Amino acid sequence: MRFAGEVHDGWDIGGNANGGYLLAIAARAMRDASGRPDPVSVTAHYLRPGKPGPVSVEVQPVKEGKTFASVRANLLGADGRPLLSLLGTFGTLSSTLDASEHHELVDAAPPEMPSFEECKPRQHAAELAPAFMDKVDLRLHPDDSVFSSGQKSGEARMRGWFAWPEGADGEREEVDTIGLLQATDAFPPTIFNVELPVGWVPTVELTTHVRARPAPGPLRCEFTTRFVTGGFLEEDGEVWDATGRLVAQSRQLALVPRG
Amino acid sequence: MRFAGEVHDGWDIGGNANGGYLLAIAARAMRDASGRPDPVSVTAHYLRPGKPGPVSVEVQPVKEGKTFASVRANLLGADGRPLLSLLGTFGTLSSTLDASEHHELVDAAPPEMPSFEECKPRQHAAELAPAFMDKVDLRLHPDDSVFSSGQKSGEARMRGWFAWPEGADGEREEVDTIGLLQATDAFPPTIFNVELPVGWVPTVELTTHVRARPAPGPLRCEFTTRFVTGGFLEEDGEVWDATGRLVAQSRQLALVPRG
Structure with a gap:
């Protein structure tokens, strides 16, 4: 096909x-x-x-x-x-995940962040951000966005909100399960927050597991890196919906920027 | 082909x-x-x-x-x-990973375990273990192998050593990078150690990133699960070689056993 x-x-x-x-x-x-x-x-x-x-x-x-x-x-x-x-x-996938139907074990929590309204939208026009920042409403945790002013948080972590932007009518399209895949590769690289060269971090491989259909509302996202070795790094992502449920989990293998 | x-x-x-x-x-x-x-x-x-x-x-x-x-x-x-x-x-991949050639960041350590010699080999004949336990020399951390006597450690974690068995000549074949892939799906399920049904945990998807060629010697392995939701669970694996280097990272999506 x-x-x-x-x-x-x-x-x-x-x-x-x-x-x-x-x-x-x-x-x-x-x-x-x-x-x-x-x-x-x-x-x-x-x-x-x-x-x-x-x-x-x-x-x-x-x-x-x-x-x-x-x-x-x-x-x-x-x-x-x-x-x-x-x-x-x-x-x-389920949209009304009922824990009573399934065995549940959740050994993690959504990242703590200032509210969606309190986080500053990352706009293309406002700073040296990629063009596609006009296409998504990405709002980084203030502690993790310091890289855009040349600082480093010191932790290979990137947290923030993901939503589709407001349309002309002031409404937002809700993120569906295809949108979740997109959210797992929309954030700046985690390693912009540590002492590594800032540059293009080419993805070799990205796997996303979608665990449930998200409830309406902005999504809480967290990406972390634990191993930068041999020229490679992994980036682990978690996406949580407005009701506090994990809706997607991702891992990518990427190349460390040269420099 | x-x-x-x-x-x-x-x-x-x-x-x-x-x-x-x-x-x-x-x-x-x-x-x-x-x-x-x-x-x-x-x-x-x-x-x-x-x-x-x-x-x-x-x-x-x-x-x-x-x-x-x-x-x-x-x-x-x-x-x-x-x-x-x-x-x-x-x-x-590199076999003599030289940190000076690359930027390095390692925010984790190999699992602490009794030595390979101190851990009891998991043999097919000795207990109700799968037939393929005769084909690999798998030695579980004593704290994590309690499930085989009907107990639960309470943590969705499985640690142990992986090696090829001794041949008739008393020598062991060393694990290569294809063997690393095999090691990431050789251990009993993590969830045997928590209050979930013990049964077949069918793998839906398994991704392994091989980060380096392993040094000779038994491999330290650790598998953990953080999210059992909606009938799915992930199992994250790390494989470390005898020199303490991370040589493989894996994640699988599996189905929660019925029961």
């Missing part, structure tokens, strides 16, 4: 499309091909940078099961070369 | 082949097809249980780059249906 898509202008960081945006384009096509409403686990390997213009998503079914359907895909650029290669399992 | 393989007898848990063993079969074929010596990031989606008998691995190249080569693959059972679907990036 082949799906046509478009990398729109304005979703870039220095000319290269944001990785979470490319992931969402591919995952939407994969979801449609799977016939299931929600991504459960999606892995993307990042092969080449994406530029504005037409793209296509080639999806191959792998297994159609009772509970899950698995598909693999390549997101192809205008020249037909793969930008992302992906593997995903799709299913039906 | 198509590679022939064999699921040998004795690698099973109640008749189904161990997931890490299947992963290693597939990853070895992917590595050979990639022309690179080491797996850097490999994701496997588990679709059907593997039975002893012939299997094949169908590998498709995705990108051949300067630093990395990416391939995707399906591990097919005797009837041609996929057991695993995989996506991997391969390259050349």
